[in-house]
Amino acid sequence: MTFFNIFSNKKIKERERAKIIVDHREKNSLVISELMKRGHILEFAQLPVADYIVRDIAIERKTISDFKSSLISKRMVNQLNELKQYPKHLFILEGLESRDLYKGNIHENAIRGFLLTIALEFKTPIIYSLNEEDTAKYISILANRKKGKEESIRASKNMLSEKEQLQFILEGFPDIGPVTIKEIMVKFENLKDLISSPKEKLEEVIGKKAEKIYNLINYKFN
Incomplete structure (x- = not known):
């Protein structure tokens, strides 16, 4: 196209x-x-x-x-x-x-x-x-403009606070906005807790968006 x-x-x-x-x-x-x-x-x-x-x-x-x-x-x-x-x-x-x-x-x-x-x-x-x-x-x-070498859209990690880094990671998930990010940060202890959660718990917090996120987290690289 x-x-x-x-x-x-x-x-x-x-x-x-x-x-x-x-x-x-x-x-x-x-x-x-x-x-x-x-x-x-x-x-x-x-x-x-x-x-x-x-x-x-x-x-x-x-x-x-x-x-x-x-x-x-x-x-x-x-x-x-x-x-x-x-x-x-x-x-x-x-x-x-x-x-x-x-x-x-x-x-x-x-x-x-x-x-x-x-x-x-x-x-x-x-x-x-x-x-x-x-x-x-x-x-x-x-x-x-034509893309040159591989580029990153993220700010330098060492210049962002840990909370801002986590927010950037969460924003990368499909259909996740500021309100949902706040809910996630309240209901889950950390990123590991979010990633290891069963689908049912994700649905309790995120609702219909949970299936997309769950599938993405469990997607196999190879």
């Missing part, structure tokens, strides 16, 4: 397209509808780091208003530190066509200074996008 790439007028094989992992808080973003228009496969998850993950690249997206409020609350520094858990990462500042970047209560030189800090101190590439559609085009191009 092939998809049609409206940017290059060339056909792209389905296997070359990377699945885009999206933080669940981005569900209502217009970026999502733009990506869906382009035929991308999206998977929603509760990401501890970044808003989008494409192949092994973590992407933090901020509108200009989000960016300014993050500066005031100093939340941005923490997010940038977390973003660096991925060897490949970038920051998208969205909404430059609105011309609001230097308006408001924050001095324009403070904004320029922090943008320089992102690039130089945090060593994070900055992409300036016009709007949601422009952001989606950047993400789409990343997803359509």
Whole structure:
């Protein structure tokens, strides 16, 4: 099966397209509808780091208003530190066509200074996008790039807490979302307890999803 790439007028094989992992808080973003228009496969998850993950690249997206409020609350520094858990990462500042970047209560030189800090101190590439559609085009191009050597979508293990590592593992199971993960962490002692549980116990906690998970856990490699 092939998809049609409206940017290059060339056909792209389905296997070359990377699945885009999206933080669940981005569900209502217009970026999502733009990506869906382009035929991308999206998977929603509760990401501890970044808003989008494409192949092994973590992407933090901020509108200009989000960016300014993050500066005031100093939340941005923490997010940038977390973003660096991925060897490949970038920051998208969205909404430059609105011309609001230097308006408001924050001095324009403070904004320029922090943008320089992102690039130089945090060593994070900055992409300036016009709007949601422009952001989606950047993400789409990343997803359509040919895959090189084997890549991981996970952050470096030693940079994540044990709880975050467990959450990443659980998110890999079919149809498992944030609510179900919380239930699992309450009802099961640890990952070993979950994996060794009989199907009946899984059904008590997870319901109809239990059969898929049970079959996956007991699937033979050879």
